[in-house]
Amino acid sequence: MIKVGIVGASGYTGVELIRILSLHPEVDIVGITSNNHEGREYSDLYPSLKGYINLRFDELCEAEIIRKSDVIFSALPNGHAYGLANEVVAKNKKLIDLSADFRFNDFSVYEKWYGPVPLIDQKVKRIYGLPEIHRMEMKDVNVVANPGCYPTSVILGLAPGLRYGLIKTEGIIIDSKSGVSGAGHKPSFANLYAECNESVKAYGVACHRHTPEIEQELSYLSESNIKVTFTPHLVPMTRGILSTIYCELRDGITLYIVREAFEEFYSNESFVKILDDGQFPRTKDTYGSNNCHIGLAYDEHTGKLIIVSAIDNLVKGASGQAVQNMNNLFGLPEDTGLNLPAIYP
Ligand SMILES: NC(=O)C1=CN([C@@H]2O[C@H](COP(=O)(O)OP(=O)(O)OC[C@H]3O[C@@H](n4cnc5c(N)ncnc54)[C@H](OP(=O)(O)O)[C@@H]3O)[C@@H](O)[C@H]2O)C=CC1
Numbered sequence: 015m016i017k018v019g020i021v022g023a024s025g026y027t028g029v030e031l032i033r034i035l036s037l038h039p040e041v042d043i044v045g046i047t048s049n050n051h052e053g054r055e056y057s058d059l060y061p062s063l064k065g066y067i068n069l070r071f072d073e074l075c076e077a078e079i080i081r082k083s084d085v086i087f088s089a090l091p092n093g094h095a096y097g098l099a100n101e102v103v104a105k106n107k108k109l110i111d112l113s114a115d116f117r118f119n120d121f122s123v124y125e126k127w128y129g130p131v132p133l134i135d136q137k138v139k140r141i142y143g144l145p146e147i148h149r150m151e152m153k154d155v156n157v158v159a160n161p162g163c164y165p166t167s168v169i170l171g172l173a174p175g176l177r178y179g180l181i182k183t184e185g186i187i188i189d190s191k192s193g194v195s196g197a198g199h200k201p202s203f204a205n206l207y208a209e210c211n212e213s214v215k216a217y218g219v220a221c222h223r224h225t226p227e228i229e230q231e232l233s234y235l236s237e238s239n240i241k242v243t244f245t246p247h248l249v250p251m252t253r254g255i256l257s258t259i260y261c262e263l264r265d266g267i268t269l270y271i272v273r274e275a276f277e278e279f280y281s282n283e284s285f286v287k288i289l290d291d292g293q294f295p296r297t298k299d300t301y302g303s304n305n306c307h308i309g310l311a312y313d314e315h316t317g318k319l320i321i322v323s324a325i326d327n328l329v330k331g332a333s334g335q336a337v338q339n340m341n342n343l344f345g346l347p348e349d350t351g352l353n354l355p356a357i358y359p
């Protein structure tokens with residue numbers, strides 16, 4: 015059995031990790047930490063998991079959680095995973111970090127958008143953990159940077175078109191919408207019921223910190239320097255991300271060619287589903303699952319390709335993808351413990 019420790023287990027991605035891992039056939043959860051709930055029974059905080067986990071929260075002690083675990087999931091806010099990574103490397107264990115701390119190839123990009131980066135052990139070998147793109151490079155790493163929720167939906171939506179050179183690299187526009195759980199469980203005025211309910215708002219317009227993450231991976235896929243227009247929106251629902259992406263086809267490329275390319279690119283993937291012609295994703299159809307649904311259309315009027323992609327931000331956008339990465343790190347079939355359809359209706 016793989017011994018798993020979860021730091022930041024009391025947050026929304028933490029509780030989703032425990033929902034998934036408590037049913038994983040190869041996992042034993044050996045330790046959970048929180049900032050404010052030390053000593054408290056997990057199911058006392060989250061009764062939905064009563065009978066599935068029988069642990070109390072520990073105070074976060076990096077050395078202790080690393081000692082008893084084979085792999086640590088860090089579900090802490092940005093900026094907290096560096097110390098853990100250094101210790102993990104020293105003790106020859108693995109870290110899957112759900113924050114943005116290790117997502118950037120160039121740490122100066124992180125510093126510009128998030129803040130200072132402390133000294134990192136040169137032996138930290140890390141990878142951007144979007145398995146559909148990077149699983150082959152995952153073998154020898156000790157730190158997996160789990161992707162952001164918006165970037166997951168966007169990169170999966172654009173990967174085949176860019177990898178096969180079917181779409182133009184300039185002028186890509188991304189309109190994304192997220193449920194409120196994307197902001198975590200930390201209370202904030204902006205996320206109060208009366209602020210979010212019956213309201214939709216754009217935020218982070220022209221400055222959201224997921225823009226450079228999206229650009230890094232799209233540039234990698236297309237082997238060029240891609241800039242995108244990315245606008246996220248907050249919508250009054252709990253879970254889910256829907257991204258609508260507008261781009262231009264290269265000369266001679268048709269929707270038929272694009273659809274064939276998407277189907278081929280994802281033909282061996284367990285979690286990415288290309289919808290039939292004329293069908294478009296709904297967040298409801300991915301709710302609680304690790305699936306990403308993608309729909310495609312060609313707008314004759316403007317000559318644009320429109321790609322619509324839906325995920326559950328807490329599953330494929332965070333904890334499900336993290337477990338997918340763990341399965342890869344430990345040589346298990348990638349869908350182990352994850353092969354559940356969405357909850358519907
Ligand atoms: N929510 C989402 O959809 C997604 C989130 N992420 C990323 O995953 C990470 C976790 O997100 P999420 O679960 O939503 O966040 P939450 O705010 O819900 O949970 C954060 C967790 O970190 C703990 N924590 C907070 N501050 C500290 C601190 N200073 N020292 C130690 N522990 C601390 C909290 O403890 P306590 O409960 O005691 O406060 C809690 O366990 C973040 O980096 C986020 O950016 C990535 C993709 C999607």
Ligand SMILES: CC(=O)N[C@@H](CCC(=O)OP(=O)(O)O)C(=O)O
Nearest residue numbers: 113114162163192193194196197
């Ligand atoms: C709705 C909402 O607030 N969403 C969050 C997404 C947070 C996240 O997952 O981002 P990192 O892991 O990169 O910090 C936001 O826009 O900040």
